[in-house]
Amino acid sequence: MEPEHLHFGGGTADTVLNPIVLLLVLIVGVLILVWPRSKAIAPFIAASILIPLDQVLVVGGLHFPMLRLLALFGIVRLIREKISSRARIFSGGVNKIDLAVILFATSTALAGILLFQEVGAVIFQLGNMYTIFGIYFLLRFLVRDREDIIRVVRTLACVAAPIAVVMIWEIATGHNPYAVLGGARASFYANLMERDGKFRALGCFGHPILAGTFGAIVLPLFVLLWREGKKHHTLAAVGIASTAVIVGTSNSSTPILAYVGGVLALCLWPLRNWMRAIRWGIVFILVCVHIVWKHPVWYLVAKVDISGGSSSWHRFALVDQCIRHFGDWWLIGVKSTEAWGWDMWDTANQYVGTCDSSGLLPFLLFIAILVYGFKYLGRARRVASDKKQKLFFWALGASLFANVVSFFGISYWDQTQVVWYGLLASISASVVIRSESPQLPHESGNWAERASKFTTDAETEAVEPASAQT
Numbered sequence: 001m002e003p004e005h006l007h008f009g010g011g012t013a014d015t016v017l018n019p020i021v022l023l024l025v026l027i028v029g030v031l032i033l034v035w036p037r038s039k040a041i042a043p044f045i046a047a048s049i050l051i052p053l054d055q056v057l058v059v060g061g062l063h064f065p066m067l068r069l070l071a072l073f074g075i076v077r078l079i080r081e082k083i084s085s086r087a088r089i090f091s092g093g094v095n096k097i098d099l100a101v102i103l104f105a106t107s108t109a110l111a112g113i114l115l116f117q118e119v120g121a122v123i124f125q126l127g128n129m130y131t132i133f134g135i136y137f138l139l140r141f142l143v144r145d146r147e148d149i150i151r152v153v154r155t156l157a158c159v160a161a162p163i164a165v166v167m168i169w170e171i172a173t174g175h176n177p178y179a180v181l182g183g184a185r186a187s188f189y190a191n192l193m194e195r196d197g198k199f200r201a202l203g204c205f206g207h208p209i210l211a212g213t214f215g216a217i218v219l220p221l222f223v224l225l226w227r228e229g230k231k232h233h234t235l236a237a238v239g240i241a242s243t244a245v246i247v248g249t250s251n252s253s254t255p256i257l258a259y260v261g262g263v264l265a266l267c268l269w270p271l272r273n274w275m276r277a278i279r280w281g282i283v284f285i286l287v288c289v290h291i292v293w294k295h296p297v298w299y300l301v302a303k304v305d306i307s308g309g310s311s312s313w314h315r316f317a318l319v320d321q322c323i324r325h326f327g328d329w330w331l332i333g334v335k336s337t338e339a340w341g342w343d344m345w346d347t348a349n350q351y352v353g354t355c356d357s358s359g360l361l362p363f364l365l366f367i368a369i370l371v372y373g374f375k376y377l378g379r380a381r382r383v384a385s386d387k388k389q390k391l392f393f394w395a396l397g398a399s400l401f402a403n404v405v406s407f408f409g410i411s412y413w414d415q416t417q418v419v420w421y422g423l424l425a426s427i428s429a430s431v432v433i434r435s436e437s438p439q440l441p442h443e444s445g446n447w448a449e450r451a452s453k454f455t456t457d458a459e460t461e462a463v464e465p466a467s468a469q470t
Contacts, residue, residue, distance in 0.1 A: 016054070021055045028070060047066075053414050055184075063127065067131065077141070078141055096372050098140065100365055175192070220396075220399040224392060257408075265398035322355055329356050337356050399423055
């Protein structure tokens with residue numbers, strides 16, 4: 001599913017870049033460098049999502065999709081801020097989510113290098129690390145407090161609207177306007193995807209599933225925006241409507257499931273005090289099903305077909321073969337899974353893809369990112385003194401849960417990464433929102449002390465079991 005220009009050993013040999021796109025990227029890059037930190041959030045997120053990754057600049061054999069070029073401007077900004085200021089460039093300092101991201105990216109790259117043992121593999125893995133660190137740490141620098149999180153969400157709503165329009169245009173005309181830009185995948189954008197007689201729009205993304213996933217994972221964030229007050233209602237409503245259009249026109253099961261997962265997580269708000277019992281109840285039911293059913297419990301994945309014509313059996317086979325071949329991949333992964341069965345080369349599952357390509361350690365570190373995300377949000381919600389603030393953290397958790405669901409059906413290799421790492425950056429900022437924000441009139445007098453204790457605990461305590469999550 002991942003395009004050739006993003007594969008190790010694949011890719012265009014020459015630059016394929018529209019001059020207008022390059023000019024736009026340079027303008028946005030300058031804004032990232034010179035604008036105040038909070039104002040630089042919108043242009044970076046908008047440009048990095050709306051510009052497809054098939055716009056590629058090749059320099060000395062190194063491939064720079066425009067997302068990497070934007071990240072380069074961000075890295076320059078980070079270096080300048082670090083040199084010119086003694087203040088921390090990340091709110092709250094380096095936390096355990098940051099460490100998990102660093103170790104995940106590093107161990108994944110190391111596994112790939114050891115697996116292939118080629119110079120090209122070193123270059124490829126360094127490029128992947130550069131992309132992850134460039135996106136994540138730029139957003140960690142830009143997103144520092146509640147107001148910054150709201151700016152991120154408002155920008156995503158502004159981005160979702162034109163994407164929805166483009167995808168409606170695709171379905172109505174059978175043509176994607178992005179094909180006009182040219183690019184390494186111009187022919188791919190020029191032809192609308194179809195499965196079982198149903199058109200599947202993809203907008204500016206690399207695949208219809210990824211396009212729909214974008215709509216699904218941002219829905220809880222737009223609900224969060226709605227709860228922030230009347231001045232945000234119009235934009236929040238536009239965003240919510242856009243997500244429905246994006247998910248619907250993608251015509252894929254994974255986004256629908258992620259969309260439902262996000263909505264379900266939001267609806268569980270009244271049962272928030274019973275979540276531990278609910279989680280353990282679900283685990284108990286799954287264990288019982290695994291014991292009494294003639295199939296393994298993960299065979300349930302094969303039963304899911306919401307959009308019609310879904311490759312749900314393939315999703316089950318990916319998990320099943322991954323478990324069966326544990327001895328093959330656990331150390332540093334395998335070069336190819338094609339021999340494991342029909343269509344097994346397409347590891348359209350973030351969890352399975354991490355295992356198969358990198359081994360057990362990167363998989364555990366990826367899970368650690370999710371665990372720390374839920375853990376930090378759960379603590380922030382429990383410490384919060386007012387309902388609005390609690391709902392704020394709950395909505396972030398609902399978006400994180402939507403990502404957890406979507407990872408079962410796709411891995412993020414296009415600009416969807418920007419939303420993912422933006423969410424992680426927002427969660428990291430939420431850890432210190434209260435301790436760095438002025439005390440509100442209706443808050444209790446000891447709030448600062450409680451928030452300070454929470455921030456310290458979040459940095460010092462070990463990971464709790466999944467049952468202690470939000």
